Amino acid sequence: MGLVKGVALSTRRQRQQPLGLALCCLSILQLLLSSVSGIGVNWGTQTTHPLPPSTVVTMLRDNGFQKVKLFDADSATLNAFANSGIQIMVGIPNDMLYTLANSEQAADNWVAKNVSSHISSGGVDIRYVAVGNEPFLSTYNGSFLGTTLPALQNIHSALKKAGLDTRVKVTVPLNADVYESPTNLPSDGNFRSDIQDLMLSIVKFLSDNGAPFTVNIYPFISLYTTPNFPLGFAFFNNSSSTLTDGGKTYDNVFDANHDTLVWALQKNGYGNLSIVIGEIGWPTDGDMNANLNYAQQFNQGFMNNVIAGKGTPMRPTPVDAYLFSLLDEDAKSIQPGNFERHWGLFYIDGQPKYALSLGTLNSNGLVPARGVTYLSQQWCIMSPSASLDDPQVASSVSYACARADCTSLGYGTSCGDLNAQGNISYAFNSYYQQNNQLESACLFPNNLSVVTSNDPSTGTCKFRIMIQSQTVTSGVEGGRGFSISSFVTFVGVFLSAFL
Template sequence: MLQPRTNVAIFSLFLVLSPSLPATESAIGVNWGTISFHRLRPSAVVDLLQQNKVQKVKLFDADPGSLRALEGSGIEVMLGIPNEMLAVLGSSSVASDLWVRQNVSSFVGKGGVAIRYVAVGNEPFLSSYAGQFQNYVMPALLNLQQSLAKANLAGYVKLVVPCNADAYEADLPSQGAFRPELTEIMTQLVSFLNSNGSPFVVNIYPFLSLYGSSDFPQDYAFFEGTTHAVTDGVNVYTNAFDGNFDTLVAALTKLGYGQMPIVIGEVGWPTDGAVSANLTAARAFNQGLINHVLSNRGTPLRPGVPPMDVYLFSLLDEGAKSVLPGNFERHWGIFSFDGQAKYALNLGMGNRLLRNARSVQYLPSRWCVVDPSKDLSAVTNHMKLACSVADCTTLNYGGSCNSLGAKGNISYAFNSYYQLQKQKSQSCEFDGLGMVTFLDPSVGECRFLVGVTDASSAAIGTHWRGVLVWVLVLWGVWVFEV
């Protein structure tokens, strides 16, 4: 998930009848993002997935460490290709062959990684991209499909393109249609998906509809019933998810693909960083969603046919993500960065609640706080510096640490920086304003974290460094080929 969704229209009835879809049994998977200051060892994350019986995981790039950790696990993988790589992959069949060989063929096989999907780009049609990646999607798909065929994997690994919900629009679901400028490429895309047996992957975020509009009815974002139900003909919509989903169904039907299977690539609710982002709301939404999907009720336009699969966003908090969309961006995890469950959640895997990560190795139990005996008139710059490097999003309005007071805010910032620096003594100096304490300064739901020792020192920006390396490698291949 990259930007707030602009499509808030999620209401009403679709009048065009299409042939019924076969009933499917939905699976609940998770998105595993790695843009974190404190990244757990991949093997610890895979163990966490297995402990919680998660059978499907979606990765945003081909991180070798994550793929190696998934070997032999039996967990089905949707492997992502970042948008920045689409141009080169679409321009060079040699580059496409190389990517498939290194990231798919070398991992798939007996005792290997169960890579079942490759996600070609991530929300490449997002309206805020202004068409930046749009023309690269189909060429990349075609080259990658040929590369999979050469590797004898085209029947096993399916290509998909995760789309943002702003790819389609309507005031009512029955009027659902793809944005006019996307009609041609969406027709090409769904034809390709259909001919290769691939589902349509969409990311749906009722939270962002609520966050982005003061007029959006809050109870309509959840699944417990609403006083704002939308009745249209014989159909009644009681939650935003179903309305959004059926808007997509209508859009696909207008292109002649009303029966195409749909996978929810991302859906979830953050726990911090905004007024409506908290533990109670996140649990209510995610548990309501899981119960709704696994009930097999489907939606008004697809009764008895729920989404093919649903990938919760996300598994872990990612404290190094951009906060351009909002401070909540770093707090989508059902687990905190260290693999500890934030709230009781039943994933539908054998009627049990989330289990915490095992054998997490923490730094010593000590924290950096402001020395209350010191003159704090010059502390502002130190605090700004700490927060420019570490994560201080919980201090902002709507955050769990918003009520700490001035000294509490300073201490939180100092400690965040101190833990990021692996508790190096000099990282708590701040010109004599900081001091180390062995008493946990956490208050209520405001947690002063302690870092983990098994986090990779190169975790920050791993995603983008990996992208840059591959872009350079593939660009060299493309130049050589031309």
């Protein structure tokens, strides 16, 4: 192992010799500059009732966000950022990687349409193109291993042809599982053996072109997937669980994870490559550890470090990061877990979930979206005259949850203390609101449901009123959402627990 390290470092020094000290200093300067560019946030749009882009841009500015990371390059969304002063990372979905990898013309066309046109005539401040999103996740079974790097190269080439390569950099947001440590010590970190050659090719390309390594780090996932994971180690300023690695002490898993990447880069000769945290956050519902208190504790702890200019033991300069995420997304897949729809700092209506100081314009907390309009103050609930023994109850709940959002139901969730009638009412109302309070959306069989003007919310469980949206799900029989099969396990547990 020592020999491998020595060879890697020696190779790196040989590459630096022609440019000498100037290149070394330039790399360090780039690293420092990347650390002071302001706090960013991810804006995902997998929601049934999106806020208008202009409303979201105003909300971003009201809260002092200086950067935003998008998952596509929707023209209407980008137009809303014109002259906003907000820096943008546009995204290329994974399903476009094959085309872009195999056609330089396709890459040229994509850049012309989604980058050049908005910069030249729209005053949109695009700084990065994210090529793919976590393309090397194990769940993809290697589908994007052969296309990610060629797509990255072709997009960079297209930017260069357009004269934008010094202004707009390419990167690949990667999951933190692309590197690992056999001992869990950061200093033993390296890239995963099965993709190491590919990772080094990507890292070299990023380094050669002055682009950052972008990684998504989720301490919540460590807690969610690892039995007996120490709860305190998931948060910042923890004193109950620490990790000592040589002369460095880690009191939280984010720092340890981040520095595992730093060591992986350093061992392979790229110790000065800048790192961007593409996603970091904590969900507020859908799991026993996903709640408002933990989310506030985690995000404020992270922001306190950013505000104080505190980095990690291996990189003490401030972290360059995008919080995940701005808004809840009620149409996201729940394959990873029911918490997937609850990562937002704000609910889907733009209302803040908890107090959070970003150290920007509003130190007293988050500022809600302006001018949001709602549907009527009415809810669909289980009829008081209906019976829990009605044979249509189970199928009606399954139908509603498969076509709406029932992820706030279950053990340890915000609505986990509802009784059977309350759970059924929540499912009915979620379906009713998602279908814009259509009369037909509250006509479940055997008169199981009824519309009421009395708010059924109780405790932490909120029966929400849907917002009016320019782009909404329409039609009770179809619309956005997921098939019943994606909810079979969830609904089965729900029914057995509450009916």
